[in-house]
Amino acid sequence: MEREALLPAAVKMGGAALAVHDHLCLAYDSGPERDRMIVELLVEGLRAGHRCLCLAAASDQLAISARVAEQGEVAVEFDEGQREGRLEFVDPAHSYLRGGRFSSGQMGQFWADWAVAISDRRRGISRIVADMSWAQAFLAPDFVDDLVRYEAQFNLWNQAHTQETVCLYDTGRFPDDLILRLSKVHSQLLIDGEATPNPFHVDLARILAYER
Numbered sequence: 001m002e003r004e005a006l007l008p009a010a011v012k013m014g015g016a017a018l019a020v021h022d023h024l025c026l027a028y029d030s031g032p033e034r035d036r037m038i039v040e041l042l043v044e045g046l047r048a049g050h051r052c053l054c055l056a057a058a059s060d061q062l063a064i065s066a067r068v069a070e071q072g073e074v075a076v077e078f079d080e081g082q083r084e085g086r087l088e089f090v091d092p093a094h095s096y097l098r099g100g101r102f103s104s105g106q107m108g109q110f111w112a113d114w115a116v117a118i119s120d121r122r123r124g125i126s127r128i129v130a131d132m133s134w135a136q137a138f139l140a141p142d143f144v145d146d147l148v149r150y151e152a153q154f155n156l157w158n159q160a161h162t163q164e165t166v167c168l169y170d171t172g173r174f175p176d177d178l179i180l181r182l183s184k185v186h187s188q189l190l191i192d193g194e195a196t197p198n199p200f201h202v203d204l205a206r207i208l209a210y211e212r
Contacts, residue, residue, distance in 0.1 A: 018127075018164045018166070018195055019164065019195075020125055020162055020163065020164055021158055021159050021162075021163070021164070021187075022158075022164045022165065022187065022188045022195060023151075023154060023155050023158045023165045023167070023186050023187045023188060024164075024165065024166045024167070024186060024187075024188040024189070024190060024195055025167055025169065025182065025183045025186035025188070025189055025190070025198075026166050026167065026168050026169070026190045027168075027169050027170075027171050027179055027183070028168060028169075028170060028171065029170070029171045029172055030172070034131065034133075034168055034170065035060075035063070035064065035067070037168065038054065038056065038064055038129055038131065038168070039064060039067045039068055039071070041127065041129045041166055042054060042064070042068050042087060042127075042129060043068055043071045045127035045129075046068070046086055046087060048125070049124065049125075050086075050124065050125045050126060050127045051086055051087075051088075051118065051124070051125075051126045051127070052086060052087045052088070052126070052127045052128075052129065053087075053088045053089075053090065053114070053126065053127070053128045053129070054087065054088070054089050054090075054129045054130075054131075055089075055090055055091075055092070055095055055096070055128070055129070055130040055131060056089060056091065056129075056131045057091055057092065057131070057133065057134065058091040058093075060131070061089045061091070064089075065087070065089070068087065092134040095107070095110055096134060096135075097134070098110065102135075102138060102143065102146065102147070102150075103146060104146050104147075104149045104150035104153055107150050107154075108150075108153060108157070111154070111157050115161060124162065125162050125163060125164065126161070126162065126163040126164075127163065127164050127165075127166075128163060128164070128165040128166070129165075129166050129168070130165070130166070130167045130168065131168050132167055132168060132169050132170075133168075133170055133173060135147060135174075136170075136173040136174065139174075139178070144178060144181075147182070148181060148182060148185055151167070151182060151185040151186065152185040152202070155185070155186075155187055158187075167182075167186065169182060183198070183200070184198070184200045184201060184202045185201070185202055186198055186201070187201055
């Protein structure tokens with residue numbers, strides 16, 4: 001608790017305060033809305049001095065970085081091997097789909113590697129913004145189960161690091177029942193413009209118990 005008290009105040013997203021360790025589910029209904037929210041999240045994080053990581057398709061990265069630059073924030077990285085800047089982009093092929101397929105265990109290793117890579121270069125808060133549009137192409141039942149498991153496992157990793165994370169899901173790409181299921185494994189929801197604890201949150205222990 002004493003360590004948390006030393007952290008700087010969390011920045012906001014459109015007026016919604018984001019706190020360290022928040023893992024927020026944000027549903028949107030159009031590409032322009034997604035781009036606006038991603039840019040807003042990154043700009044506000046950068047202005048607060050946070051290191052920002054944006055997980056987005058390679059085809060979207062230049063447009064996002066240009067809009068961030070319009071706001072006066074231009075320290076952008078596209079090479080995952082260069083970790084010195086304040087804003088880093090990684091596409092699904094080098095994160096969720098490393099090796100050509102998704103697995104929750106593989107993503108756990110991705111986050112462990114990323115934490116080690118930045119540990120000696122960055123202190124303070126990190127902000128992670130993840131566009132989950134890539135998952136639309138893989139909605140078989142086994143994939144969905146592993147994606148839900150990953151999001152639940154990520155809560156534990158998120159709690160162990162000084163960061164805030166927002167996952168964006170497109171209501172036009174994913175069925176309502178899947179978005180509802182995914183929202184339950186996020187610790188926070190964005191409701192009426194306010195980040196709030198998720199009253200329907202299902203933790204990893206309950207998911208693993210169900211699978212057994």
